[in-house]
Amino acid sequence: MSKIKNKGIYAVILASSIGTLIEWYDFYIFGALEPIIAQKFFPAGNPTLATLAALATFAAGFLVRPFGAIVFGRLGDLVGRKYTFLLTLLLMGGATFAIGCVPEYSVIGMAAPIIILLLRLVQGLALGGEYGGAATYVSEHCDAKERGFYTSFIQTTATLGLFLSLSVIYLTKLLVGAEAFSDWGWRIPFIISVLLVGLSVYIRMKMQESPLFAKAKSEGKTSKNPLKESFGRKANLKIVLLALFGATAGQGVVWYTGQFYANAFIQKTMLVVDDQRIPLMLFAIVLATPFFIVFGRLSDKIGRKWIMMFGILIAVLTYRPIYSAMLNLSDVKSKTELTEKTITETKNTVSANGDSIKINIVSKSYSDNSSLKEITKITGSGAKAKTELKKEFMLSSSGWWTLMFLVFIQIFYVTMVYGPIAAFLVELFPTRIRYTSMSLPYHVGNGIFGGLTPFIATALAVSGALNGLWYPIIIGAFTFVIGAIFLSNKIDEDVSD
Amino acid sequence: MLLVHKILGLSFVVMAFFAEYFLIVYILSGTLVKDPASNQIFAATVIPVSIPIMVGLALFGWYAFKGEYLKLRDKR
Numbered sequence: 001m002s003k004i005k006n007k008g009i010y011a012v013i014l015a016s017s018i019g020t021l022i023e024w025y026d027f028y029i030f031g032a033l034e035p036i037i038a039q040k041f042f043p044a045g046n047p048t049l050a051t052l053a054a055l056a057t058f059a060a061g062f063l064v065r066p067f068g069a070i071v072f073g074r075l076g077d078l079v080g081r082k083y084t085f086l087l088t089l090l091l092m093g094g095a096t097f098a099i100g101c102v103p104e105y106s107v108i109g110m111a112a113p114i115i116i117l118l119l120r121l122v123q124g125l126a127l128g129g130e131y132g133g134a135a136t137y138v139s140e141h142c143d144a145k146e147r148g149f150y151t152s153f154i155q156t157t158a159t160l161g162l163f164l165s166l167s168v169i170y171l172t173k174l175l176v177g178a179e180a181f182s183d184w185g186w187r188i189p190f191i192i193s194v195l196l197v198g199l200s201v202y203i204r205m206k207m208q209e210s211p212l213f214a215k216a217k218s219e220g221k222t223s224k225n226p227l228k229e230s231f232g233r234k235a236n237l238k239i240v241l242l243a244l245f246g247a248t249a250g251q252g253v254v255w256y257t258g259q260f261y262a263n264a265f266i267q268k269t270m271l272v273v274d275d276q277r278i279p280l281m282l283f284a285i286v287l288a289t290p291f292f293i294v295f296g297r298l299s300d301k302i303g304r305k306w307i308m309m310f311g312i313l314i315a316v317l318t319y320r321p322i323y324s325a326m327l328n329l330s331d332v333k334s335k336t337e338l339t340e341k342t343i344t345e346t347k348n349t350v351s352a353n354g355d356s357i358k359i360n361i362v363s364k365s366y367s368d369n370s371s372l373k374e375i376t377k378i379t380g381s382g383a384k385a386k387t388e389l390k391k392e393f394m395l396s397s398s399g400w401w402t403l404m405f406l407v408f409i410q411i412f413y414v415t416m417v418y419g420p421i422a423a424f425l426v427e428l429f430p431t432r433i434r435y436t437s438m439s440l441p442y443h444v445g446n447g448i449f450g451g452l453t454p455f456i457a458t459a460l461a462v463s464g465a466l467n468g469l470w471y472p473i474i475i476g477a478f479t480f481v482i483g484a485i486f487l488s489n490k491i492d493e494d495v496s497d
Numbered sequence: 498m499l500l501v502h503k504i505l506g507l508s509f510v511v512m513a514f515f516a517e518y519f520l521i522v523y524i525l526s527g528t529l530v531k532d533p534a535s536n537q538i539f540a541a542t543v544i545p546v547s548i549p550i551m552v553g554l555a556l557f558g559w560y561a562f563k564g565e566y567l568k569l570r571d572k573r
Contacts, residue, residue, distance in 0.1 A: 063542045238565055241557040245509075448546060455539070485501060486566045 012141045013153045015207045016134040019089045019200040020154055022193065023130045024161020025168075026096035027123055029189045032165055036186045040104045041113045049105075052113045062451030064121050068128020069439035070227065076133050076435030077226035080217070081140070081210045084435070085133030086201065092126035093197025095119040100190025128447070132439030135422035139495065140210035140431070145300060147495075151422035152296020156289050158418070159411065162259060163285045168192065170278050212431045212496050226436040230429075239428050240441050246487050247424065248445025250312040250479025251417045253472040255446065256453035257319065258410035259285075261468070264454050265323065266403070269465050270330035271393040280404045288411035295419030303489035304424040309480055311416025316476040318409075319469045326406050327465055330393045332364070332372055341365035355380045369396035427492035434495075449475055502561045509558025517551040520544070 030037065038044075042053035068088075076084035099119050105112045134154050142150040168189045176185035208214075216222050223229050231237055263281055266272045272280075299307050328334065347359040360376040373392040378385055395403060421442075429437040457468030524540045560566060 063546055066546075234560075238557070238560045238569065241553050241560070242566065242569075245554060245557055444550065448550065452543075481505070485505065486561065486570075488570050 009138075009142050009150060012207065013138055013150060015200075015203045016085070016138050017153050017157050019085065019204055020130055020134045021157040021161050021164065022196045022200050023089065023092045023127055024158050025164045025196070026092050026193050027127050028162050028165035029096070029169065029193075030099065030120060030123065032169055033186050033189070036182055037116065039182075040186075041102075041116045043105055048110075049113055052117050062124075062447040064124030065128035065443040065447035065451070066440060068125040069132060069443040070128075070436070071125065072129020073132055073230075073436035073439035074226045076129070076136070076439075077223050077433055081133050081137045081213055081435060082204070082207060085130055085137065086204050088126040088129040088133065089197060089200055089204065091122055092130070093193055093201075095122040095126065096190050096193040097197075100187040100193070128439065128443050131442060132435050135426060136435050136438065137210050139423060139426040140212040140434075144491075144494065146297075147426070147491075148299035148304065148420050148423040149293065149297040151426065152293045152419045154422055155296065155415075155418050156292045158255075159259065159285055159289055159292070159414070163282055163289075165189065166278055166282055170282075215496075216431050221432060223432040226433045229433045230437040230440070236429070236433065236437060240437055242482075242486055243425060243428055243438070244441035244445055246479060246483040247308060247421065248441050249449040250445075250476045250483065251308065251421055252446040252448075252450025253453050253475045253479075254312055254315045254417045255414050256450040257315070257457070257469075257472040258407075258414040260454050261457050261472070262326075262407050262410050264458065265326065265468075266407075268458070269461065270326065271391045272330065272403075273392045273394055276395055276400060280400060280407065284404050284407040284411055287408050288415055291412055291415035292419040295416050296423070299420035299423060300491070303491055304420040304427075305483065305487045305489040307420050308417050308424070309483050309487075311413050312476045312480045312483070315410070315413040315417070316473050316480065319473055320466055322406050322409060323466050323469055326403060329395060329399045329403055330370075332366065332370075332393075335366040335368060335370065338365045338367060351379065368399065370394060370399055427495055430497045431495065499564050499567060502564055502567060506558045506560070506562030509561065510555045511558075513551040513555035513558065516554075517547060520547055 038053055042049045072084050072088055075087070096119075099116060102112055102115050102119070131154070134157075135151055138151050138154055139147050172185055172188045173181045176188070209217075213222070229236060231240065263277070266277050266280070267274075295307055295311075342365065343361075343363040345361040345363075347361075349357045349359070351357050356379075358378040360374075360378075362374045362376075364372045364374070366372075371394045373394070375390045375392070377388045377390070379388075380386055425438040425442060426434065453472055456471045459468075460470060461468035521544060524543060
């Protein structure tokens with residue numbers, strides 16, 4: 001393996017990383033624009049549409065990804081890495097572009113949500129096939145002593161994809177204005193994807209097949225049935241199970257807690273306004289991202305296992321104090337209200353169907369320079385009047401920085417756990433079945449254990465704001481015990497078998 | 498070390514069955530998700546997905562109980 005030269009490795013990393021980054025971008029914009037998509041394609045009040053909307057969220061978010069891992073993993077071990085991850089990129093890009101072009105429910109009726117659901121399923125399937133291909137492709141090109149370092153660039157793409165999606169949405173909103181954005185501007189982030197995919201396909205087309213796979217193929221050593229060899233044979237199945245329960249399950253929950261649950265917690269529990277929340281998330285991501293490479297590099301020196309295990313352990317031990325500190329920042333009961341600064345406004349308008357609308361806005365200021373806006377909207381009058389209450393919390397400057405630091409710490413944990421994992425997974429399996437064998441535990445760990453985090457944590461949080469953390473804490477502790485006892489810290493330098 | 502593997506292995510087998518049982522009970526009783534449509538979809542997706550995972554956990558526990566992972570570590 002050490003004979004494989006590192007010449008051109010950065011071109012290989014660039015080709016793999018850009019494609020994976022775009023796939024993550026495509027996948028995240030749907031999630032970030034879900035409230036608008038729900039309004040355009042799944043209007044409230046129709047039970048069938050509510051079912052389709054929930055299906056688009058749950059099924060495509062986590063159910064389909066392991067299937068993608070199986071389908072494309074198998075293809076990658078049979079046909080080759082290069083063509084398989086070209087195919088996943090085209091599928092993802094095509095589906096994303098198409099979402100941006102689908103007419104709304106008000107134009108084509110029931111066909112609109114069904115098309116959206118199908119396209120979302122294609123996205124989930126493609127994502128399931130992409131990561132294993134990119135990680136395998138890079139690792140099969142690079143020197144054994146720097147595998148952790150080189151594959152860590154792939155690891156940055158998931159976080160940078162979130163950064164890119166939030167940035168494009170934020171900038172588009174700024175450019176076209178909030179009203180035009182929710183009317184038609186939301187389509188722009190989807191449509192832009194076609195340019196990014198075109199560029200990535202062009203770069204990937206120029207790349208050669210992985211040298212290890214090409215060699216195995218020329219010698220007739222590739223697998224005839226990768227699925228059977230990966231999961232039907234005890235010798236390999238027990239490694240797949242170890243990778244899942246001893247690494248990827250815990251890694252998935254740490255990742256989803258640090259990036260997605262933190263974001264949802266700031267938005268839904270702390271009620272922080274979007275103008276503060278989005279830049280805060282972007283800033284924390286930018287600061288933490290280089291550590292993926294730091295920990296990837298470090299794993300080449302001291303081994304993969306203990307970096308990942310320490311990341312999981314420290315996350316499990318500190319999540320509750322971190323979230324408690326986050327909650328305190330927006331807890332108005334513990335703040336002193338400056339009653340002389342309270343502003344009350346009332347607006348009266350009429351809705352399109354003639355109902356009177358009364359909007360009461362109460363802006364409260366606190367001694368630490370934070371503020372709370374309570375917006376009460378009363379539609380109609382008398383017994384049929386409908387009241388909606390919305391609260392928006394505005395952090396003080398110091399509060400913003402403290403919260404950003406608390407999110408940064410969580411993403412820092414993600415970099416410890418996620419930075420070395422591609423090299424770790426690649427080293428567990430032989431070339432002939434590597435794509436299939438590593439893709440499934442990765443996507444079950446991330447798609448299912450990790451993907452469920454926001455849903456389960458939010459559901460558990462109903463009984464107490466911090467109770468949602470029990471899910472990542474329990475799964476993380478479970479993975480730590482298995483990983484610490486059952487995994488080896490030895491780096492397998494020769495992956496050419 | 499073999500004793501630790503055996504104890505943990507056995508606990509994973511037991512844990513797999515109990516976890517699946519409670520997951521099904523919780524989901525079907527609607528405790529986890531309140532909204533009816535979400536609840537149905539959640540159940541329809543989580544239950545079939547969680548069954549193979551829990552079978553996998555039980556299998557993992559069984560291999561650990563038999564000391565297979567100690568042999569694997571020695572080999573590596």
